[in-house]
Amino acid sequence: MKSTPYLLALPALLLFAAIVIVPLGMTVVLTFHDWGQYKGIEPVFILKNWREVFSDSYYAEMFERTFRIALLVTLFSAVFGAPEAYILSRMRSPWRGIFLLVILGPLLISVVARTLGWALLFGGSEGLVNKALMELGLIDTPLPFMFTETGMVVALVHVLMPYMVLSVWAALQRLDPQVENAAIALGAGPFTVMRRIVLPQAMPGILSGAVIVFALAASAFATPAIIGGRRLKVASTLAYDEFLNTLNWPLGAVVAVLLLVALVIIVVGANRLVERRYGQVFR
């Protein structure tokens, strides 16, 4: 029967609809509801919340910060993660296995514990590293880390780097080791081999890793919440605050929906770019 495949897919589709589509739709509907300090949520259709988010520069600044941090995290993950993956792919067993575990290690520890670790090292004048540096007389005032974008970027790069390394590593696994020898035999130096032969082949891995890291960095909650607190908010911590502290759910919903839409556009756009640029070459 023609409809059989659809019938077979129905249970999964229903589950997907129940746990993803419906709540998402409800969140979108929520953005049009009204809210007041004393009256709570009123189920009406108004554009007040959207207007507020788009007219108040506070929100623009906050989204800008969110994507600036995500972009920097992606950039640093690529700059450090891609060479790391290359070195890893060149290692022999058992070293490769051991170092893969070292790289994946951070994923085994809770994000909260890891971020608090950074806070212990750099948090104010009591942070271990700051204390040591000040006692050595290398710095006069503690290095700013808590409640700074730098701090968030450092902690997020640490958390998200494994995704970049894994993605690039997967791309490099497909690289024929003889290809580098072929380039050398044709007269290419080590730098040229890297730039003209290895990097272009690692590029799809770097780009797909970048999409993952960017999306996770832009929607990260725990790390910005601990490092930035309520002084330096990003989209996810703002939405959290609106929902759970101010209790202005409709406004929180607008922020959440905007973050989702922006991420979908960026991720789909990046994927299109990768497909168009590399689709013919690698598949």
Next chain:
Amino acid sequence: MAFLALDNLSKRFGTQTAVDGLSLGVEKGEFISLLGPSGCGKTTTLQMIAGFVEPSSGAIRLEGEDLLAVKPAKRGLGIVFQSYALFPHMTATENVAFGLEMQGIAAAERARRVADALELVGLGAFAARYPRQLSGGQQQRVALARALVIRPRILLLDEPLSNLDAKLREEMQIELRQIQRTVGTTTILVTHDQAEAMALSDRVVVMNKGRAEQIATPLEAYEHPATAFVASFLGKTNLVNGVAVRPERIAFAAAGLVGTVRTRIFQGNHWLYQVDTASGLVTVIRQNTGDAMPEEGAAVHLVWEARA
């Protein structure tokens, strides 16, 4: 003084000896094959010439110059790898042009030479394709064009035809031989396929356990194998009463060594027989002339010409 001279070349990996005191002189323009089973040291020898593996001892000289003192990137050798090792992110044209770019050849001359090289291997119409869009045989041709376009002092071929199907392999053998004759580049082929080595080479180096068992023309090595290994590796052979006899030299006759046909296999252009005799099992190959041949279980007499 040979064009390329390998002098007592050895390579040890830990306790294993991959190549054991190999000496070989290759003349300019010669097509020579390193032939042997896997693990005989033929690929290691090629990689030492290419510079990807450093010899444990011995010397390699090209036109009298110490090649081991030259970095792999400066040796100016053309190499076709078993996997072809094409650059997957570059078109056929870009692949072939890469070596010329590295030499700093001007764009106009580069374009002309790349087009010539692709024409030489019959791929003029596929210049803009990526390796993924080419068949195995076409990729192989691109690899050959890429190696030849830099006008290498030596062309090194590492099992270049082993990934092709039998029919294509035969076509490529003929073509490879013609191209090599046309450009006249000194060529070293590494292969485990004795038919391929014999079809292409001026001389073959039959290798076993890191040593050269015989260095000779294909005909000489086949007719006068220096060792039992060479005899058995270069085609089928019978040892009848201590004398090596090629199966195609044995004929059925009215009188001779008495035997019984155990199996016979029809292979199109010839018949393959296994005959039980007092001197053991003897393999016989007879040309298919269309005439009736002894059947399985038939009593036969075998004769062959005594050869030195």
